[in-house]
Amino acid sequence: MCGSTELIKQDGVFVCQSCGCKYSVEEARKMMVEGTVEVTGTVKVDDTSKVDNYLDLSNTAYNAGNGQSAFDYANKALEIAPQNSQAWIAKMKAVEYLGTFGDLKLKEVVEAGKNAVTFADDSQKQDITFEVYNYEVTRALSLLKLATNKMSETADIENTFKRFSMISILTAGKNTANVDSKVVQLYDNVAQEAISLALMIPHEVLIDFPEISRIIGECAKQYQYVTDALIKRYAIYGAGLTDSALKVRKTLKSTLEKTCDNALKESEEKQKERNETYWQEHLAEKE
Numbered sequence: 001m002c003g004s005t006e007l008i009k010q011d012g013v014f015v016c017q018s019c020g021c022k023y024s025v026e027e028a029r030k031m032m033v034e035g036t037v038e039v040t041g042t043v044k045v046d047d048t049s050k051v052d053n054y055l056d057l058s059n060t061a062y063n064a065g066n067g068q069s070a071f072d073y074a075n076k077a078l079e080i081a082p083q084n085s086q087a088w089i090a091k092m093k094a095v096e097y098l099g100t101f102g103d104l105k106l107k108e109v110v111e112a113g114k115n116a117v118t119f120a121d122d123s124q125k126q127d128i129t130f131e132v133y134n135y136e137v138t139r140a141l142s143l144l145k146l147a148t149n150k151m152s153e154t155a156d157i158e159n160t161f162k163r164f165s166m167i168s169i170l171t172a173g174k175n176t177a178n179v180d181s182k183v184v185q186l187y188d189n190v191a192q193e194a195i196s197l198a199l200m201i202p203h204e205v206l207i208d209f210p211e212i213s214r215i216i217g218e219c220a221k222q223y224q225y226v227t228d229a230l231i232k233r234y235a236i237y238g239a240g241l242t243d244s245a246l247k248v249r250k251t252l253k254s255t256l257e258k259t260c261d262n263a264l265k266e267s268e269e270k271q272k273e274r275n276e277t278y279w280q281e282h283l284a285e286k287e
Contacts, residue, residue: 020047047080051087054080058090067097085128088116093135101186104143106197109136130212133205136197137215143194144222147187151229154236157183161237176237184230191226195219195252199259206263207270213263220256223249 004018058073071094077087092112099105164172
């Protein structure tokens with residue numbers, strides 16, 4: 001079929017190691033003698049081993065911190081099997097290493113995650129749904145912690161303010177703010193994108209998986225830490241957040257908290273309904 005001569009006998013048939021086409025003993029013998037085999041009907045090529053191999057390579061590269069290789073191998077698997085959920089998960093995770101603070105590529109993360117859930121078999125749907133959205137909310141929390149840590153690293157900006165103060169105390173604050181604006185904007189944007197990622201998780205997922213909802217609650221706390229760190233940073237050179245900016249931040253934190261609380265409440269009610277239904281259907285066991 002493909003011109004390859006590399007055949008290995010497996011389970012009573014000869015399998016081409018290039019395209020996966022299977023030949024009977026008689027067909028293989030005829031091919032060896034004549035060089036060709038006439039095949040009629042539909043030939044199904046099984047590329048499962050290739051896909052599995054690419055996924056193994058992708059996961060190995062990811063664990064080693066080689067995001068580009070992990071991403072490339074995941075794409076190779078998807079070229080063969082575009083509806084393979086595990087390949088989409090591998091791609092989703094690999095994007096983490098390809099993003100930068102200026103471009104976190106969270107849209108690609110969300111898209112790959114959606115595809116992983118969409119193409120999951122019914123038997124794996126619940127596990128894959130949890131894996132995808134648990135990864136996303138954990139990623140959001142990690143980004144918020146990163147933003148907090150970076151905002152809290154103030155040694156450089158303190159020295160900058162001191163140097164400007166030696167030149168002119170009147171302009172030191174403004175000049176320091178100009179220097180610091182890029183850092184503040186960069187990591188504050190990281191925090192904002194992290195919140196957007198957390199809030200994109202479907203509400204029904206939060207109800208089905210209360211552990212994910214609780215991490216949303218942790219994101220709310222961590223966002224407050226980001227704000228606190230920013231306020232302390234601004235205080236070094238006499239700046240501060242406006243009332244409107246504080247109000248926006250308070251609203252975002254409140255939205256995260258309400259998302260968490262509402263989902264946990266509905267999850268508890270849903271579990272209660274399940275329990276009641278179960279005991280109604282198992283009266284003898286209840287007695």
